[in-house]
Amino acid sequence: MSKRTFPVPRTAPPFSCDDPASSTWSGLGGLPPPPHDLDAEAMVLGTGMFQPEAIDLMRPVLQPGDFYRPAHGDIWRALLALRDDGSPTDPTAVGAQLARGGNLSRVGGQSYLHRLSTAAIPAPGADYHAHIVREKAELRRWQAMAVRLLQQTDSEGADPEQIRAVLDAELSSAADRGIGLQGQRLTRFAVDGWSFVQDLGTQAEPIWGSHEQTAWAAGESLMLVGPPGVGKTTIAHQIVLARLGLLSAVLDMPVAEGERVLYLAMDRPPQIARAFARRVTPADKRHLAERLVFWTGPLPASLDKEPNLLAELAAAHRADTVVIDSLKDVVGKLTDDEAGLAYNNARQRLLRGGTQLLELHHQRKSGGDAKRGERPVLDRVYGSAWFTAGAGSVLFLSGAAGDPVVKLHQLKTVTGDVGPLSVVHDHTRGTSTVDTFLDPETILKTAPQGLTARELASRLTGEAEPERSDVEKARRRLEALVKAGKATKQDGFAGGTGGGQQTRYRATARHIAAVS
Incomplete structure (x- = not known):
């Protein structure tokens, strides 16, 4: 892609005043200006003005603070607000949105918005340029942090632990923001619904x-x-x-x-x-x-x-x-x-x-x-x-x-x-x-007449009248023994002149013989 210069309006303040990081870099002669790409910023904003659907592609990538020129951040906020309301995002609409907040003259006026709109590109490529803006913003953050660390190390009574804490905090913040084309803050842990169900919805490995x-x-x-x-x-x-x-x-x-x-x-x-x-x-x-x-x-x-x-x-x-x-x-x-x-x-x-x-x-x-x-x-x-x-x-x-x-x-x-x-x-x-005295399998093997779920629950809890939840737990343990071939199940029945009968479980003869 050929590099072209984007004109800066006369009403816009110069970079030295417009750059929020300029005070950090003042007095450090010989250092290059902070990384930025005004052409990419212009393409992002111009595309958003004429193709509202491009805003949806760029929204997960960019934050207003990622723009080098604060005025561009204001324009991006206006585009997001208009898109959220379902309103047009053309230069006239953006100008009206900025004017309501008293920011139109600060960004360079209506003429600057129209000039930005000439940098529009096809929507499918918008996120590519959004990533350029984001990467330049990350580089500026790292450079600013390096300057702060340098200033702290040169100060009298510098504390290495405090400097390390500052570095750790910045690394943590960078991890939350997400760095690079593939690791964005709002997308790096997102998965589609099918993958979520298939990958996380299956039974966990013990x-x-x-x-x-x-x-x-x-x-x-x-x-x-x-x-x-x-x-x-x-x-x-x-x-x-x-x-x-x-x-x-x-x-x-x-x-x-x-x-x-x-x-x-x-x-x-x-x-x-x-x-x-x-x-x-x-x-x-x-x-x-x-x-x-x-x-x-x-x-x-x-x-x-x-x-x-x-x-x-x-x-x-x-x-x-x-x-x-x-x-x-x-x-x-x-x-x-x-x-x-x-x-x-x-x-x-x-x-x-x-x-x-x-x-x-x-x-x-x-x-x-x-x-x-x-x-x-x-x-x-x-x-x-x-x-x-x-x-x-x-x-x-x-x-x-x-x-x-x-x-x-x-x-x-x-x-x-x-x-x-x-x-x-x-x-x-x-x-x-484990003391096998309370092992359900051992208890069942020593019960010639078998056990009901309630009887097993009573043995496990030591209570004559175990709670319903304990009975259900005992039932699940007995059912697991049946499934493993270590027990048989005789279904119970309800009612009748002689009263009902609870389901009873017995250890299999083969299992008892194998153990004995």
Whole structure:
């Protein structure tokens, strides 16, 4: 494309006054003027005046602040407003729109608008020139940032940490804006409806568990909650070792192997180190040295203040799994809903990049409404409800500090129901196993007359009259055993002179014989 000069109207102020960045560059002799392309800006605006449909093509690319000449930004705002109202966008209409805001003379008058209109090009090429304008704007932002950093480094008492914070903030802002032709702020995470359903609507692959009973699903966070001393860190360490390929299963559920784990050890790092040491030997040195990274102590900023930080940490350490130990150390005020929403933003940005997330968290302090042995609910998780609302799965460990046997409940499910499980901790070796006393399969095998869903629910909960939700969970567990060929089902019936009969399940003879 041949380069042509676009005339600047006499009424328009010179670049040195019209450029909002001119003060930044003054006094820095020898530096070229900030990058810009007035021809591309003219083509964008002229095309929008005569072909309103071109505005729809350029709108996702450009913001008014992307134009080098502020007057051009005013004209672009006028075009957007007219297009939104369904009004004509010709030079006369644009002039009237600008005049209503008192900006017509500032942009150069009606004659300048007509001159711009002569630069119109076919609509299909408009977004190409819009991208040129956008790229020049990004270059100006980077140059201005470089000047600010240079000025700060030359100042007396320059603080490297403050300079790095400025750079991090600009990098974060650039990531949000989207750079380049393929990474636009308003389009880079958009997909068509069919792709969304096909790619995200299918059953999630389990990180921990099976398709029928998922404790942790890919693309969704797992929150492990409980009071101090019930073994949250012990279980988390076993999951980490499984992600590193050193274990195949945790609590009898398979764990998918990953590549590299970043463990944010902020809650008493020495204790975390001692607990982890129980499970490793010198033979594991290579795995741990190459595929596991521990961050100790506070983060550079809380995640509710810098939502991009979590994803940046994962990228910096090439981690496909992040463990937060624990949430209270990464958020300023856990009970604040705004902090909860901001943290969920950080969580989702990490997950969107394909990194898996395991979060350790605490319950709220027990009051008169929380008795020992009481089944936990989501309300017992400490802090804003937005922490659990954005989690994929929530597992709750109940018990007292140091108990060798605690109970695991899944308060928020993915597929199927995990637990309740009686978990036996070996605090010397750092291992956790499932007590099969409450395993539905084991219970069914020891019941010669079989079990109804209500009877199984009573055994699992320890309640003579289990709640309806517990009965339905027990029914799903029994149906899963039937589907796996480990149980048979005798359908019940209702009414009659002798009363109804509930559906009863029995372990298959072949399965009992195989186990015995």
